[in-house]
Amino acid sequence: MGNCASCGEPPQKPRNDAKxxxxxxxxxxxxxxxxxxxxxxxxxxxxxxxxxxAVKQLGxxxxxxxxxxxxxxxxNRMVAVKLFPRPFKNGNQTTLLREVQVPxxxxxxxxxxVTAYEALLTPTHLALVMEVAEGGSLTSHVxxxxxxxxxxxxxMGEDEARYLFQQLIIAVAHCHKxxxxxxxxxxxxxxxxxxxxxxxxxCDFGFAKPLDSPMTSGPAQTHLGTPEYMSPELLxxxxxxxxxxxxxxxxxVWASGVMLVVSLLGxxxxxxxxxxxxxxxxxxxxxxxxxxxxxxYDSEHIRSNVSxxxxxxxxxxxxxxxxxxxxxxxxxxxxxxxxxxxPLTPQYQxxxxxxxxxxxxxDQQINAVPSNPSKVQERRRMIDQMVAAACHGKGKDxxxxxxxxxxxxxxx
Numbered sequence: 001m002g003n004c005a006s007c008g009e010p011p012q013k014p015r016n017d018a019k020x021x022x023x024x025x026x027x028x029x030x031x032x033x034x035x036x037x038x039x040x041x042x043x044x045x046x047x048x049x050x051x052x053x054a055v056k057q058l059g060x061x062x063x064x065x066x067x068x069x070x071x072x073x074x075x076n077r078m079v080a081v082k083l084f085p086r087p088f089k090n091g092n093q094t095t096l097l098r099e100v101q102v103p104x105x106x107x108x109x110x111x112x113x114v115t116a117y118e119a120l121l122t123p124t125h126l127a128l129v130m131e132v133a134e135g136g137s138l139t140s141h142v143x144x145x146x147x148x149x150x151x152x153x154x155x156m157g158e159d160e161a162r163y164l165f166q167q168l169i170i171a172v173a174h175c176h177k178x179x180x181x182x183x184x185x186x187x188x189x190x191x192x193x194x195x196x197x198x199x200x201x202x203c204d205f206g207f208a209k210p211l212d213s214p215m216t217s218g219p220a221q222t223h224l225g226t227p228e229y230m231s232p233e234l235l236x237x238x239x240x241x242x243x244x245x246x247x248x249x250x251x252x253v254w255a256s257g258v259m260l261v262v263s264l265l266g267x268x269x270x271x272x273x274x275x276x277x278x279x280x281x282x283x284x285x286x287x288x289x290x291x292x293x294x295x296x297y298d299s300e301h302i303r304s305n306v307s308x309x310x311x312x313x314x315x316x317x318x319x320x321x322x323x324x325x326x327x328x329x330x331x332x333x334x335x336x337x338x339x340x341x342x343p344l345t346p347q348y349q350x351x352x353x354x355x356x357x358x359x360x361x362x363d364q365q366i367n368a369v370p371s372n373p374s375k376v377q378e379r380r381r382m383i384d385q386m387v388a389a390a391c392h393g394k395g396k397d398x399x400x401x402x403x404x405x406x407x408x409x410x411x412x
Contacts, residue, residue, distance in 0.1 A: 043067055045083060047122035047401050052081055052129075063088075063099070063206075064125075068132060078134070079117065084126040087393045095206070097387045100128055102205035104383070104406040106178055107131075109366060111358045112171040114191065114203040121386045121402040123395035133201045135192030138164070138263070142187060146266045154305050155266040158313055158339075163348040164190075164200055165260050166340065167355060171202035172252050173331045176211070181248030183207040185255035186229050187262060197351045209248045227284050228268045229255040232323045235288040250325040253334070257296075257320030264309065267301035269321065270294070296321040312339035366408055375411040379404060 042049045044065070052069040055078075059066040064084040070076045088096050103116035107130075115131040135141075142155070149155035168190060175182050182189075184207040192198035227235070231254035233246045261269045270290040272283055290299075296317055297306040306314065316339045319329040334340055344352055382404050389395070404410070 043069065043081065043083065045122055045125045045127070047124070048081075048120070048127060051120075052079070054081075063095075071129075078132050080130045080132040082128045082130070084128070084390060086124055086126065086390050086395065088126065088387075088391045093387055093391045096126070096391060097384070098208060099206055100126075100383055100387065100406075101380075102180060102208045103128070103130065104379075106175055106180060106205070107406075108408040109178070109362065110171055110174040111355060111362055112167045112200060112202060113174065114201045116406040118406050119383065119386060119404045121389060121395075123397055123399045126386060126390035130203075131201070133191035133193055133203075135194045135198045137188050138190040138192060138200065138259070139187040141192055141198070142263055142266065145263075149266065152304065154264050154308055156263050158264070158310060159345045159348050160197065161260060161263045162340065162342065163197060163344055163352055164263065165256075166352065167200045168202065168256060168259065169331060169334055169340070170359075171200075172256060173335065175202075175208070176249050176252070176331060179211045180205070181209045181211060182252050183209055183248055184226065184229075185252050185259065186226050187259060190259070195351070197348060199351070199355055211248065227280075227287055228271055229258045230284070230287070231255070231325065232288055232291045233325050235284045235291070247325055249331065250328050253320060253328055253331060256334075257317060260320075261296065261302065261317065264313070265302040265305050267299065269296035269299055269302065271299065271301065291321075292323050310339065312337075312342065316340065369408075369412040371408065371411045379406075379411055 043052055043054045051073065052067075052071055055068045055070060057065060058068050058080060064082050066080055066082045069079055069081050071079050082099075084096060084099070100116075100119050103114065104119075107113045107115045114133065117129045117131070120127040120129070145155045168185070172182060172185065182202070182205065184204060185202075189202065189204040191201045191203055193201070231251050234251050234254075258268060261267075270287050272286045272290075297303060297314070309317075316329075316334070316337050319337070320334075322328040329337070343349065382402075386402060386404065
């Protein structure tokens with residue numbers, strides 16, 4: 001499931017493994033890019049024909065298909081519509097509930113997270129309507145940087161990497177603050193706008209885990225993730241029956257560090273893609289051995305370029321890639337680190353200021369009209385019912401489409 005740009009021989013672009021993912025990456029306009037016949041057409045759900053005009057298919061996974069659509073009722077705004085066929089058979093009811101609930105809970109308060117607009121239940125599908133980021137994924141962006149980089153040099157400047165990394169950390173911090181760990185932070189799950197420089201949007205919360213309370217770190221017991229982004233405690237979790245909890249927030253810290261290394265140097269700090277393992281477990285053990293026995297800068301693919309990074313950047317990465325999660329730097333400490341807070345060049349500072357202004361405006365809107373607790377509770381009840389119905393089976397053709405507003409306005 002990993003993605004990287006290997007600097008070894010022969011050179012390789014960042015891997016894009018949307019085809020291997022359990023679910024297709026949502027709202028990624030660069031994913032599949034299969035145009036609907038005629039350029040404008042119906043979704044594969046007759047009940048939604050009048051609500052959305054499909055432009056092209058963005059992705060396809062075992063859980064559902066994603067389409068780029070025009071929404072006539074909203075001035076033909078472009079949206080991503082993810083369709084989960086009824087009955088939902090991939091996984092269980094909890095999995096599908098998380099697909100809807102987490103974006104609903106998290107996206108309304110952070111401009112660096114893909115916004116969830118609405119959920120609809122038709123006789124044949126559960127549909128999730130979301131913001132579309134038409135600039136593609138960070139995977140493609142890093143691949144482009146890799147192909148144009150000067151040999152023997154980092155593929156991305158530290159100013160650009162810092163600008164993107166700051167937005168990622170803000171998004172991850174928002175998840176943690178509101179009681180969720182993402183647990184699948186990676187290049188494929190960071191999407192980009194078409195602005196120059198692009199803004200980023202964290203997406204795909206299919207592996208997200210609720211923490212034990214909104215403001216504290218809670219245990220997690222599930223073994224999942226993309227191997228090259230997985231921390232040592234996650235790689236060894238469930239080995240020989242070990243089901244001891246791990247801190248899911250520190251897992252996100254490690255994965256964020258992997259993303260920073262790949263963005264700067266074009267390769268994973270720990271990687272086994274050239275080896276032929278007999279099983280996933282064997283491959284993960286190999287990665288774990290690298291993580292506990294080597295430094296992040298020892299990889300043959302990045303070793304020659306590490307010295308070209310600033311001392312502050314190397315110090316931050318040293319603090320991220322600590323095998324003991326209790327000693328690993330936290331998201332809050334990352335935000336206080338000297339490298340994270342170094343001034344950006346005017347181009348990126350102006351863009352970062354725009355993102356900060358958008359966030360301030362969003363905060364003001366939410367604070368001006370607080371959520372109504374009873375409406376929040378009613379919306380959760382409706383989502384629970386929709387998901388349960390989607391998992392149970394198909395509805396009757398005469399069944400009316402059920403609609404739930406997932407925005408802040410829906411509960412204010």
